[in-house]
Amino acid sequence: MPNAQFPILINMDNSSFASGKPAFTPEKRNINKVPFVELFNDRLQGVVSSGSDLNRVYVSFFETGSLDFYCSTNNNRPCGGLRGRPCKHLLSLLDEAIAQYGIEEVVRFLKISGDQSQIATRSDIIPRTGGQKKQPASEVFSRFLHYLRYLELEQTNEPIPEMSWFV
């Protein structure tokens, strides 16, 4: 007897249906470097590990439209690498967003002005970024913690590498 409870997976991405293009297949992301990236609430945002200190993470974002950006530690200390242009954390965040969502989706979500078809790589986005816009890290960071809890529930008893920041 067929199991009526079996979930049916449906591709909800109407845009790829409409365009007739095959759905984007995400590349393998570097979750050690960027454990969390999302397109949410007019921001491409996420959490980026510090290159040098395993116990420190940075919260970084780009705003849609203006492409204003900011980067700080999860304790709201400004990132020292921000000098009027995106720091290495923001560059990593962008790389991982492109790996996860594809360049077309990232460009569309960020509402980058001009001919979007001319934007093929991260290097095409960076010259179009705006200015620094100080925002508290707490909202993004709490979404990251929520995401970790979700992982914990969904997965097995295997240790979660991201949790090593909090020990």
Ligand SMILES: [Zn+2]
């Ligand atoms: Zn930074």
